[in-house]
Amino acid sequence: MLSAVSSKVSVSEPSDAARASTARRDDARARVERRDDDDDDARLRRCCWDAFVTLVDAFVDENARDIVVGHRNQSSRCAVRGEAGRGAGSPSPREGPALCPAADADAPSTRSLDFLTAVVRSRSSSRARRRGASSRMMRLASQQGSSLVTRMGMRRATTNTNRTMQGRARIPTTTTTTTTTTTNARRGLVVTASTPSRTNAGRRHGTPLVRVDAPTRGVYGKSVTASEDVETSNEGRDLSRLWLTNTMTRKKEIFTPRDPAGKKVQMYVCGVTVYDYSHIGHARVYVAFDVLYRQLMRLGYDVTYCRNFTDIDDKIIKRSNESGETCEALTDKFIEAFHEDMAALGCLRPTLEPRATECVDDIIAFIERLIAKGNAYETEGDVYFSVDTLPAYGALSGRNQEDNRAGERVAVDGRKKNPADFALWKTAKPGEPTWTSPWGEGRPGWHIECSAMIEKMLGPTIDIHGGGQDLVFPHHENELAQSSAACGCGAHADENPFVRYWVHNGFVKVDSEKMSKSLGNFFTIREVLDKYHPFVLRFMLLGAHYRAPINYTQRALEEASDRVYYLYQTVHDVRAILRDAAAEEPAKKPVPLVADALKLASEAEKQVSEALNDDMNTPGVIATLSAPLKSMNDFMTTKAGKKAVGRVGALQSLLSTVEGLMEAVGMPKDEENVILAELRARALHRAGLTEDDLLAKIEERNKARDAKDFAESDRLRDELSARGVGLMDGSAVPWRPVPVIDAT
Numbered sequence: 001m002l003s004a005v006s007s008k009v010s011v012s013e014p015s016d017a018a019r020a021s022t023a024r025r026d027d028a029r030a031r032v033e034r035r036d037d038d039d040d041d042a043r044l045r046r047c048c049w050d051a052f053v054t055l056v057d058a059f060v061d062e063n064a065r066d067i068v069v070g071h072r073n074q075s076s077r078c079a080v081r082g083e084a085g086r087g088a089g090s091p092s093p094r095e096g097p098a099l100c101p102a103a104d105a106d107a108p109s110t111r112s113l114d115f116l117t118a119v120v121r122s123r124s125s126s127r128a129r130r131r132g133a134s135s136r137m138m139r140l141a142s143q144q145g146s147s148l149v150t151r152m153g154m155r156r157a158t159t160n161t162n163r164t165m166q167g168r169a170r171i172p173t174t175t176t177t178t179t180t181t182t183t184n185a186r187r188g189l190v191v192t193a194s195t196p197s198r199t200n201a202g203r204r205h206g207t208p209l210v211r212v213d214a215p216t217r218g219v220y221g222k223s224v225t226a227s228e229d230v231e232t233s234n235e236g237r238d239l240s241r242l243w244l245t246n247t248m249t250r251k252k253e254i255f256t257p258r259d260p261a262g263k264k265v266q267m268y269v270c271g272v273t274v275y276d277y278s279h280i281g282h283a284r285v286y287v288a289f290d291v292l293y294r295q296l297m298r299l300g301y302d303v304t305y306c307r308n309f310t311d312i313d314d315k316i317i318k319r320s321n322e323s324g325e326t327c328e329a330l331t332d333k334f335i336e337a338f339h340e341d342m343a344a345l346g347c348l349r350p351t352l353e354p355r356a357t358e359c360v361d362d363i364i365a366f367i368e369r370l371i372a373k374g375n376a377y378e379t380e381g382d383v384y385f386s387v388d389t390l391p392a393y394g395a396l397s398g399r400n401q402e403d404n405r406a407g408e409r410v411a412v413d414g415r416k417k418n419p420a421d422f423a424l425w426k427t428a429k430p431g432e433p434t435w436t437s438p439w440g441e442g443r444p445g446w447h448i449e450c451s452a453m454i455e456k457m458l459g460p461t462i463d464i465h466g467g468g469q470d471l472v473f474p475h476h477e478n479e480l481a482q483s484s485a486a487c488g489c490g491a492h493a494d495e496n497p498f499v500r501y502w503v504h505n506g507f508v509k510v511d512s513e514k515m516s517k518s519l520g521n522f523f524t525i526r527e528v529l530d531k532y533h534p535f536v537l538r539f540m541l542l543g544a545h546y547r548a549p550i551n552y553t554q555r556a557l558e559e560a561s562d563r564v565y566y567l568y569q570t571v572h573d574v575r576a577i578l579r580d581a582a583a584e585e586p587a588k589k590p591v592p593l594v595a596d597a598l599k600l601a602s603e604a605e606k607q608v609s610e611a612l613n614d615d616m617n618t619p620g621v622i623a624t625l626s627a628p629l630k631s632m633n634d635f636m637t638t639k640a641g642k643k644a645v646g647r648v649g650a651l652q653s654l655l656s657t658v659e660g661l662m663e664a665v666g667m668p669k670d671e672e673n674v675i676l677a678e679l680r681a682r683a684l685h686r687a688g689l690t691e692d693d694l695l696a697k698i699e700e701r702n703k704a705r706d707a708k709d710f711a712e713s714d715r716l717r718d719e720l721s722a723r724g725v726g727l728m729d730g731s732a733v734p735w736r737p738v739p740v741i742d743a744t
């Protein structure tokens, strides 16, 4: 296996065109990495990612067990140990794609390590091997290991082999340890993996399979470790109440609203700048906060959710000049498009959706107060916020004033008192939309807009402020500075801070690269929804924890699509059975199958509510879906299930649990027929087939079967399957969408 991986890495000489394309990609990646260089969180992620690659690679080699990953740069050292265990349960082949880390290779610390654990377990379980689970999992791991190693440009060399003699002289045991070093020169990554020749040597039962230990400086300048950052222990935490990770304190905190009655909650999430269609990064932010909005309401809070539209901005003015449309027409068009996208994704409309241009008077009044208090100053028609007047400036992002000065060295504006001062009001340039202010004709800056709108719509202090991680600095830091200065409330959680809980979601990457227009890997929500159902995108986004970076790949969408189809098909089939079922006497003593199902149904409800309370752990919610769905299918397809006394009651309980679960994460529960039809239509669209094309193919295959030409019949079935259409022989439904597994 080891040599198979190595030979794939150095397979053949790339063509000049391929080399040029690789060089371009590397350049682009290097640019992104340089930008991220001062971002310790990004370094931690890269470190974990590298470690993960190595783990996959090492575990593909059946016997590797002691892996240490180190960086030449000692400040981000990362040590990983893998240890194989056995017999502790094994995943079914169906779970393979769901556990597959390709969906979030950038967040290896939780799901991917679970995946590796499952691979190791399945490999060492003879029962799983017999069921074929192991070979499927191994194949997945092997494919991913090879492609990831190739993508990372890793080079591998076996450096030494030690033979040691152990045991008593009469029966010596020979252990051959092969040490493999894998290096990546550009990243300065050095990995050593030891592979003892005896498969079972040193394997212990019940020990942790994989441990990641990566001490490094966190993004907020505080020392964190991977285990602290990805908190898994719920010990001592009351999960009947909501916990949120607060960016200000870098801790998971119990949520307590400001309202003395504990009832009202104010949440503000920064909205879009409406100059173009929204992209999948926007989908992620607003799906994440939609789940939070729903959860707050489930917990009985009276929530006011405010999300703004930035409808005055340089980009809008530029786009309007290019297209000849007025700014107003342009922004109206994209606000409508945004509402359509959000509705498609199942996001509830916020309570309030102010536009910046409707609040200019409030913005001007806000700036006047900051000038009067001495926190802002006017120069040649522009107004700046003076960061030196606020000693707490930098508290949210962890940046100190020196960092800010260093960052501003390039473009020093002589009119600013401090290079870090930022604009509150900008003098109008010719041809721009303008408003009259005490400082002349002009328009508001971006940061001040949110401070003024929050105060106008929700009051001077609020409970939750959300947005993407990229807004922490400068946008939210500056909002905090403006609002704290204006209301006199402190930056920290003393008695009455501007915001009690700062909540930020992670980035979306596309095929492991940062998504950006300049890299050309940019997808609008509309482009994705042309091929995949909106609830497939929603389901895929919910499959990663909101704080973790998410890796958007077509493969992840294929897998999410498969899961969503399975979910709605199961709900559809159970409802059909329940409609036809005669009323059933409750069994006095349910058979074990039914008793287990009833227990599962009630436990799943509790697990879901705890997962959502635990800092919106949506992957936990999605994982909880698996068992009730499997149980429902067992009652419909297995002999024992079909004839079990109490089956109808069990199906009813399981269905209502699954419905509750779907509701909790905003997946509609009552439109299974519509959604199944839409999923099938999109699968045909992806396959490039019409309904008639497909019927013709099925007819062609039936003819081949009638003529006993099974080779041709299999060829036709495989051809369709490779295009995402799975034929279902002997079923009432002739076909269903299947994932195109080779999708990257």
Ligand SMILES: [Zn+2]
Pocket (backbone or CB within 6 Å): 269, 270, 271, 450, 475, 479
């Ligand atoms: Zn904002």
